[in-house]
Amino acid sequence: MRVPVVVATSLLAGACIGAPSPVPPVAATPITPPAPRPMLPPPPQLVAPDRFGLSGALRQGGLTLGHAPEGTTGLTLDGTAVAIAPDGRFVIAFDRDAAAQAVLIAALADGATLTATLPIAPGAWRIERLPTLRKVPVPGGEFARVRGGELAQIVAARARGGDAEGWRQRFIWPATGRISGLFGAQRIYAGEPGSYHGGVDVAKPEGAPVVAPADGVVTLAADPPFTLEGRLLILDHGHGVTSAFLHLSRIDVAVGQTVRQGAPIGRVGRTGRATGPHLHWAMTWNGARIDPMLVAGAMPG
Template identity: 60%
Template sequence: MVALAGCVAPSAPPRTAMTAPAPPPAAPVTPPPAPLPGPVLTGERIQGGLIHGTAPAGTQIILDGKPVPTAPDGRFIIAFDRDAGPQATLIAILPDGRRQTETLAVAPRAWEIEELPIPKGTSPSPEFLRIRGEELRQIAAARAIGTDAAGWTQSFHWPITGRISGLFGSQRVYRGEKGAYHSGTDVARPAGTPVAAPADGVVILAADHPFTLEGNLLMVDHGMGLNSSFLHLSRIDVKPGDHVRQGQIIGAVGMTGRATGPHLHWSLKWRDARIDPLLLAGPMPAG
């Protein structure tokens, strides 16, 4: 074989470097939603007391096995009767389905008890019982009326100012037999003293004649099951269905019904619970 002058063997083609494909962008990670908070309660957990609550909108509230109405924004109220036990159970079913249970400790109170060494008295007559039964039916029917009143959201004011002559919860015991406890607060003032609405509300009962015990009775619903009763009035200035505003004059002090002197008996009730006006309106203003 003869080598050819000037001939150069062809070189191999250059190799191309292999580049790995870029990874696809990572999908954004969505953090799990924060758990909804449970109800927040404000107020004194005590016999005869009322507390306000706030929960996420759509939460179902249950107190001692009974559903509690809530506003669209999640606000609600609950109250404890004068004779409430030491504990209450509050259940909240949140919009996300979680169920929260809280045991509420209800503080007891030392009620004013008067022991009397005399018998309780004679039984009422059949005629009294007949009349009283109809009056109680009217009162129960009034309390069953639901209204759009929003007074339950307000700070309550005293309907009149003056000397407190009877305390909520006080009770007489006749030779060991308990009498009915005092269901409201009495304020002594002269007959004709104007009585103002302690909060916004709707009139649910304005008696057209004096009741046997309450006299001229006026009842105002403040919404969410909370209502006021004003007893022994000398006159009533509003009628059923009227919307009243806090501070509006609704009647006047008197001594109709079973009363030994002119005064206003103001009582408050949330559903079946009797509550203390003094805890809602605060100390009686001076003057």
């Protein structure tokens, strides 16, 4: 019989088939994780001015106190850094020729910013037009040489920062009497603007006492007198606020001395370029000229 032989042959053929060849492993391709997205700061938030607790004159020549929002680490006004006290209080001011708007920005600890646009009211300055008169030229020669040194001392005195806290106080008048010259007043000579009046003049007899309008530190006591300002005294009230007292007949304090509000600091005079005895009181904040009448209020009496 042939059937068994066929089966045996088939089984033998199956036994002769070899095991499959091993497949080489495929090399793993490393996977690079995607780069983390950069952390963007939160978008700036536009807020109302009252978020900064402002109190004071939002106008040309005005001075304003405020309180920084919680978490503020930096403050700027139109790009200029504003000092912040440990309790969050600050002071800002607006020059006689300030623009119609100012931008106050607080940088917060979480990277966010708060931005307030402040409307600045225009000042009502006394402008006198003299179409037939020419502006008096600035003297040269020896005056120019001396004047340069005087101006450098004034700039340095106003730039000195200190720990004075007078900027927080309600300012008082350093002398009381008839106001004979207004801040911001200006003459136009044949179409050419002259320098505007940078302070308030108070007409007083020579020798009348002058007192500190707020706490401060003496940063300049010009004696011998300067060519224009005469005997000049500058007080630093802190946080960029300064007072200057011109044409004094006598200065009763020294540079570096701390004075308290109401303390005597000098006497009214007519030194420098002055037509009669009076006190010229000028104020600045970080170089911006401000109106003492807006800071101290109406003249008493």
